[in-house]
Amino acid sequence: MSHVVVLGAGLGGTIMAFEMKEKLRREDQLTVVNLGTVYSFVPSNPWVAVGWRERENVTVDLSAVLAGRGIGFRPEGARRVHPKENRIELNGGSFLDYDYLIIATGPDLAFDEVPGLGPDGFTQSICQIDHAIAAKASFDALVQKPGPVVVGAIQGASCFGPAYEFAFILDTALRRARKRDQVPMTFVTPEPYIGHLGLDGVGDTKGLLESAMRERHINWITNARVTRVDAGKMFAEEVGDDGSLKTSHELPFAYSMMLPAFRGVPAVAGVEGLTNPRGFIAINKHQRNPAFPNVFAIGVCVAIPPVGKTPLPVGVPKTGLMIESMVTAVAANIGALLRGAEPNAVATWNAVCLADFGDEGIAFVAQPQIPPRNVNWSSRGKWVHAAKVGFERYFLHKVRQGKAETFYERLMLDVLGIRKLKDIHPEPAE
Structure with a gap:
C-alpha cells in the first residue's frame, strides 16, 4: 500500500485529488491537506467584488465531496513540508507521512x-x-x-x-x-x-x-x-x-x-532542493522534483522561467487548461510508479483563457502556452461572457459531484462551441 497526499485544495488540488483517485490501486490511500474545508472558485471573484455573485454561489464544502469519493481530508493545513522525512507537519503540531506528495498549494500573496x-x-x-x-x-x-x-x-x-x-x-x-x-x-x-x-x-x-x-x-x-x-x-x-x-x-x-x-507559500519556501529562491517548486518535464523524486507539483506553485526579457519582472501565468494538463500528467506518472513503471507523461502546457468584461470579453488559445507556438489565436465578442458563465456553472457542478473530467478542454473546446484547434489552425490540404 502507498499513501499519496495532495497538498492544497484549490482549483488544481481539487481536480488533482479526483483524477489521482482513479489512478490508484485498490490498496492505496489518498489524502488531501488544506487549510479549511471550503473550495472557492477563484475565477468568479471579480463578479463577487461588484455584487454579481454571493459567497454561497461560488463555494463548495469539500468534506462530504471527498468523503464520498473515499478520499481522506485533513483541513488543519500545513505548517511545513519535510521532504527528507517524507512527511508534512500540520498546523497544530501533528505529522502526516506520505509515499508520494503532490504540491498544489497555489501562491502566497506578496x-x-x-x-x-x-x-x-x-x-x-x-x-x-x-x-x-x-x-x-x-x-x-x-x-x-x-x-x-x-x-x-x-x-x-x-x-x-x-x-x-x-x-x-x-x-x-x-x-x-x-x-x-x-x-x-x-x-x-x-x-x-x-x-x-x-x-x-x-x-x-x-x-x-x-x-x-x-x-x-x-x-x-x-x-x-x-x-x-x-x-x-x-x-x-x-x-x-x-x-x-x-x-x-x-x-x-x-x-x-x-x-x-506571487511567491511560494511558507510551508515550502526555503526548503533546499525543493524550491527556487522565490519559493516555487522546481520540477522536470514530468512535474517531478529533481531533488525529491517522490514529490510532484502542479499549478501556480510551480517554477516557470519568464517568457523573454522585460524591463520589469513579469511572470508567466499558469492558466486553467495548463494546470489541467499538469494534473493529468502527474496522475498518470504516479500511477505508473505505483505499478513499477517509470513516469513518461508530459503536460501539454497549452492555454485556453476566457477574459470576461461583464457584457463581452476576449478569448485566446496558445498552443503551447510558451512561444514559439503552433496555435496563436485570440478573439473578442459577447459570446465570451456567456462562455465564462457556462464555465463557472459547469466547473462548480463537477466539483460538487466529485467528478474527474477534463473541465477546460471539454467545456471550452466542445461544450461551449469554441472552435476546435484544428479549425483555428487548420492542417494543410493534401
Whole structure:
C-alpha cells in the first residue's frame, strides 16, 4: 500500500485529488491537506467584488465531496513540508507521512513587498473570496461617492488576466449604476505593453485589449513599478526599455484593486532542493522534483522561467487548461510508479483563457502556452461572457459531484462551441 497526499485544495488540488483517485490501486490511500474545508472558485471573484455573485454561489464544502469519493481530508493545513522525512507537519503540531506528495498549494500573496498594498493597506484584492467580499463593500462606497479608480498589477505579478477582467467588469458595473462618467480609470501594469499577459501576447491581445480600453475610456501606464500606496494615492515609476526611470506618477484614487506578486507559500519556501529562491517548486518535464523524486507539483506553485526579457519582472501565468494538463500528467506518472513503471507523461502546457468584461470579453488559445507556438489565436465578442458563465456553472457542478473530467478542454473546446484547434489552425490540404 502507498499513501499519496495532495497538498492544497484549490482549483488544481481539487481536480488533482479526483483524477489521482482513479489512478490508484485498490490498496492505496489518498489524502488531501488544506487549510479549511471550503473550495472557492477563484475565477468568479471579480463578479463577487461588484455584487454579481454571493459567497454561497461560488463555494463548495469539500468534506462530504471527498468523503464520498473515499478520499481522506485533513483541513488543519500545513505548517511545513519535510521532504527528507517524507512527511508534512500540520498546523497544530501533528505529522502526516506520505509515499508520494503532490504540491498544489497555489501562491502566497506578496502584498508586503509594496508598502500600503493589499486589503490590510489601501488597495483591494480579488485573489481570495474574502478579499472579493471586502472589495464589494468598497465598490458600494465608490458608487455612493464616485472618484478616480486605479486597477492593475504589481511588478513581479504573473496573473494579469484577472486584472484586465476586473478593470472591464468594474467599467460595466459602473455604467449600469450610471456612475461611469464620474469615474476616471487608469490601468497600471509592469507589462511592456498592453496585452503582454506574461506570454508576450497571444494572437492580437495587444490590439484587442488596447482597442477595448480606448472604447471604454480606460487610460493605461505600462512598464510601471509601484513603489508605495498611501490612503487615496498610488506612487508609480514608469521605466524605459532599458529599465531606467522615465517618469514618476502620483495617481489619486477613490478605489484601487491591484494584483500582487506571487511567491511560494511558507510551508515550502526555503526548503533546499525543493524550491527556487522565490519559493516555487522546481520540477522536470514530468512535474517531478529533481531533488525529491517522490514529490510532484502542479499549478501556480510551480517554477516557470519568464517568457523573454522585460524591463520589469513579469511572470508567466499558469492558466486553467495548463494546470489541467499538469494534473493529468502527474496522475498518470504516479500511477505508473505505483505499478513499477517509470513516469513518461508530459503536460501539454497549452492555454485556453476566457477574459470576461461583464457584457463581452476576449478569448485566446496558445498552443503551447510558451512561444514559439503552433496555435496563436485570440478573439473578442459577447459570446465570451456567456462562455465564462457556462464555465463557472459547469466547473462548480463537477466539483460538487466529485467528478474527474477534463473541465477546460471539454467545456471550452466542445461544450461551449469554441472552435476546435484544428479549425483555428487548420492542417494543410493534401
